[in-house]
Amino acid sequence: MGGGGQQTEPSGRGAGVYTWEEVEKHCSKNDQWLVVNRKVYNVSQWAKRHPGGFRVIGHYAGEDATEVFSAFHPDQKFVQKFLKPLLIGELAATESSQDHNKKAAIIQDFKTLREQAEKEGHFQAKPLFFCLHLGHILLLEALAWLIVWFWGTSWTLTLLCSVLLATAQSQAGWLQHDFGHLSVFKKSRWNHLIHKLVIGHLKGASANWWNHRHFQHHAKPNIIMKDPDINMLNIFVLGGTQPVEYGTKKIKFLPYNHQHQYFFLVGPPLLIPIFFNIQLLKTMISRRDWVDLAWYVSYYLRYLSCYVPLYGWFGSLALIVFVRFLESHWFVWVTQMNHLPMEIDHERHKDWLTMQLQATCNVEQSSFNDWFSGHLNFQIEHHLFPTMPRHNYHLVAPQVRALCDKHGIPYQMKTLWQAMTDVVRSLKTSGDLWLDAYLHK
Incomplete structure (x- = not known):
């Protein structure tokens, strides 16, 4: 399933189901999605407020950021409160957790x-x-x-x-x-x-x-x-x-x-x-x-x-x-x-x-x-x-x-x-x- 039919409002209770093909489309400066632990997040508006800078977010737009997320954030539970409002859905069950090159x-x-x-x-x-x-x-x-x-x-x-x-x-x-x-x-x-x-x-x-x-x-x-x-x-x-x-x-x-x-x-x-x-x-x-x-x-x-x-x-x-x-x-x-x-x-x-x-x-x-x-x-x-x-x-x-x-x-x-x-x-x-x-x- 693609994301087009099940996208939700960015309220933090996203229920959309997305393929990698859909996620990878959102990699421009003003339209950025990330995948962390199979969850899909729309960080387009939040990227400018990111403590590590908006560019580091942009470098992973449209990609699986699970590994870099784990590497940079020692307190995973703390950063979840920032991620939760950005959640729009998750990867479809048929999609692998990482892209095919990994x-x-x-x-x-x-x-x-x-x-x-x-x-x-x-x-x-x-x-x-x-x-x-x-x-x-x-x-x-x-x-x-x-x-x-x-x-x-x-x-x-x-x-x-x-x-x-x-x-x-x-x-x-x-x-x-x-x-x-x-x-x-x-x-x-x-x-x-x-x-x-x-x-x-x-x-x-x-x-x-x-x-x-x-x-x-x-x-x-x-x-x-x-x-x-x-x-x-x-x-x-x-x-x-x-x-x-x-x-x-x-x-x-x-x-x-x-x-x-x-x-x-x-x-x-x-x-x-x-x-x-x-x-x-x-x-x-x-x-x-x-x-x-x-x-x-x-x-x-x-x-x-x-x-x-x-x-x-x-x-x-x-x-x-x-x-x-x-x-x-x-x-x-x-x-x-x-x-x-x-x-x-x-x-x-x-x-x-x-x-x-x-x-x-x-x-x-x-x-x-x-x-x-x-x-x-x-x-x-x-x-x-x-x-x-x-x-x-x-x-x-x-x-x-x-x-x-x-x-x-x-x-x-x-x-x-x-x-x-x-x-x-x-x-x-x-x-x-x-x-x-x-x-x-």
């Missing part, structure tokens, strides 16, 4: 693995871990200021202060990431509140801007036109598909065959100080997000009150730009080493496990690697279980690897050096593909 065995085995991880307490956070992490960030910031306040603002001491501040900023970035993924507190409300504090007051950024951007990345990693992290604004061409498309169409905004060289001048040094700062300011103002803007301003008021008496206005601004410059290098290498060398392609509608594994790889565990990357060296486990506290990734990793081996899905593990050099290698490979297509097709 493998039921993989989906079921991953569901079992998740249930086992929940049963073993891997989704329970250790408050002491996050308290100590916050403590070492505050200690670094205090030490940076005390050094130049007590011993003076010589070039050597200023450089040391900058390194300590950049380290604190990078580590605060990993901490805000924890709260943003709702992986610390049981109550989502507390995670959201502390997230605003950490990303706003400790980092000078916007929680809503981060949420809307980062959740898209997790929902559709390395998917062209859906993952904002691979939207390089025509500065780079990535993967194996995009370079050929650009080359065939004779698109040449830059000499992409040299992108592995100019990456060092454009990517690591400029992403945070220039691109991210402009983007988040533009987003907060255009969306009138005054709460996040207030947190953003509080960071700079605190920073300036500490350093203007020591460096003056110009010196303080120069110092924070340099700190952002150092932090940006750290951030770019850590975030790109897990994704950029992996498969980057258009939407293929794969199951959750397969999609995440093709877009992510891990870096070897060590105390330094864990600290340096904020445990994002376990990028595979983080993407599969985004609400899992990061100190538990290593506990579930052997089970994830066994599941991948069972289904023949590659589980890539690299050294830190190999992962970083692969970023440059992948850029060169993509640039060469572009040049070959540009010259010969």
Whole structure:
């Protein structure tokens, strides 16, 4: 049966029965249906109010969102009160629970693995871990200021202060990431509140801007036109598909065959100080997000009150730009080493496990690697279980690897050096593909 004869008013008591053919028609910007646990929801009007942003909803319009729904929402019962008014019906009994491109065995085995991880307490956070992490960030910031306040603002001491501040900023970035993924507190409300504090007051950024951007990345990693992290604004061409498309169409905004060289001048040094700062300011103002803007301003008021008496206005601004410059290098290498060398392609509608594994790889565990990357060296486990506290990734990793081996899905593990050099290698490979297509097709 199609949906045409049994559609109901969006009152939350939907009784319509739909086929996948009917559901898949509702995938436009203003007409969006989702399927979660075989229930069909019309989210067209509600999408703009979604805390994770309207785009992440749109990326699953007309699709089965059961797996991504389970991955992103730690409190399933709580979000049901938002879903209930949007219910319009369910899939017909003759329809499979997933679309025909997905493998039921993989989906079921991953569901079992998740249930086992929940049963073993891997989704329970250790408050002491996050308290100590916050403590070492505050200690670094205090030490940076005390050094130049007590011993003076010589070039050597200023450089040391900058390194300590950049380290604190990078580590605060990993901490805000924890709260943003709702992986610390049981109550989502507390995670959201502390997230605003950490990303706003400790980092000078916007929680809503981060949420809307980062959740898209997790929902559709390395998917062209859906993952904002691979939207390089025509500065780079990535993967194996995009370079050929650009080359065939004779698109040449830059000499992409040299992108592995100019990456060092454009990517690591400029992403945070220039691109991210402009983007988040533009987003907060255009969306009138005054709460996040207030947190953003509080960071700079605190920073300036500490350093203007020591460096003056110009010196303080120069110092924070340099700190952002150092932090940006750290951030770019850590975030790109897990994704950029992996498969980057258009939407293929794969199951959750397969999609995440093709877009992510891990870096070897060590105390330094864990600290340096904020445990994002376990990028595979983080993407599969985004609400899992990061100190538990290593506990579930052997089970994830066994599941991948069972289904023949590659589980890539690299050294830190190999992962970083692969970023440059992948850029060169993509640039060469572009040049070959540009010259010969």
